[in-house]
Amino acid sequence: MASTSIRWAFNWANWHPTEKDLLKVVSCLQNEEKERLGKFVFRKDFRASVVGRLMMRKFINEYTDIPYNEIIFTRDQNNKPMLENASKSIAFNISHQGSFTVFVGEIRNVKLGVDVMKLEYTGGKRLSEFFRLMDRNFSPAEWIEIRGGTGTPESEQTAMFCRYWALKESYVKGLGVGIVIDLRNIEFRTSSRLRENELVIDTSLYINGVRQNWFFEESLLDSEHCVAVAVQGIESVNSSKNVLFEKISIGKLLENAVSLIPQDPEYCRQYFAKRERP
Structure with missing residues (x-):
């Protein structure tokens, strides 16, 4: 087949x-x-x-x-x-x-994982305090992109946080082990923004600075939900x-x-x- x-x-x-x-x-x-x-x-x-x-x-x-x-x-x-x-x-x-x-x-x-996230924060604490508590789950480079520059609206910071979290969840679900590993060592590097009705396939994964043999698909289901798919193997890009x-x-x-x-x-x-x- x-x-x-x-x-x-x-x-x-x-x-x-x-x-x-x-x-x-x-x-x-x-x-x-x-x-x-x-x-x-x-x-x-x-x-x-x-x-x-x-x-x-x-x-x-x-x-x-x-x-x-x-x-x-x-x-x-x-x-x-x-x-x-x-x-x-x-x-x-x-x-x-x-x-x-x-x-x-x-x-x-293949190994396969998926995660969907609603682009919202409902934790009750100030967003900056929530980010402080979540610090150990992201690399310094990831936090720079999540927080954005001076004056970046909290809605944009939240959306980027959810995007990175969906990527990490899709990867660990693809591994089949759950989030029991040090997420700071799992660093994603994005190149494109997410837009509705478009597929992003140029995000890459590095662990301890070494690029991994995984392929990622990212998209927006609507203006409020992002989804990330992790597939093991660079050959997936072609197939x-x-x-x-x-x-x-x-x-x-x-x-x-x-x-x-x-x-x-x-x-x-x-x-x-x-x-x-x-």
Whole structure:
């Protein structure tokens, strides 16, 4: 099978399922997924996560020879979802933050990570104090770009901070280890500004001053959300289709889905009884 690169984004904040919709969605999951999702306290977190599960299933079903009802997901030692008994070179990763859940998938043997960030700061402290507390996570050169010159608006500083954080998260997620390494040694060097409907592919990664064999895709989903994709291997520059994220609907997510478990009205009633957010 030829290599395939998939980039999907779903605005879950604008998706408010009816009871009928939710019954269908939940029936298309494994029991373990259903139980895990049922533990969310707020509806917003459930929706953001369940969309990711549907994206995984859609990707495997459409781009491998595995029937929808035979797809089985497990988790690795780092609790990262993985396809059980995968016979092909498959990589995928999910992230959700702000209003979006994003999915990246590759039919080829690569390491792959993605992170989406809403370009806002809601921490309560002064931005300068927040930056002070986060100092150890960025190199001096990165902080120069994040803070900008004298008079740089806080909104621009926040946006650049989120861009760098998305890059670092996408990389460590691609490694599959979580943020347990010294982020100051992971230095990104950007060359282009992010703009809507444009893909930036000229950002590079250096560790302890040595350029790394990783390729990065950056873009804006809208004026409020940035997304970064990390793919291992400089060869990815030549083989990647450099595609922007496709914004998909719930209808497209479910177009080939089949029920795996019985519909559960009580489970859905529990969802609607929850608060939307804190």
